[in-house]
Amino acid sequence: MSIRWLVMTGIILVALFGYALNRGFYVGTRVIAYQGEYGQTWYARECDYLFPSGVSTTKANIAGQRTRENAENDYCHLFRR
Secondary structure, X not given: OOHHHHHHHHHHHHHHHHHHHHHOEEEEEEXXXXXXXXXXXXXXXXXXXXXXXXXXXEEOOOOOOOOHHHHHHOOOOOEOO
């Protein structure tokens, strides 16, 4: 391989890594329990995304009353939307 191909490949890899970091790259998840005003408990999955400025957290899906099993079955996208 010539030096030109190595340099181009390096530039492309750096650009892709920069794009992924700009979009927020998925790094982890957890299920959080919330208490309602009448004592009921509902759950949500929180997704962690890595940015150049640090880690940001978003909720995967909140739609009505959620059980722990439903929250555990939710998924996080590879890149933050």
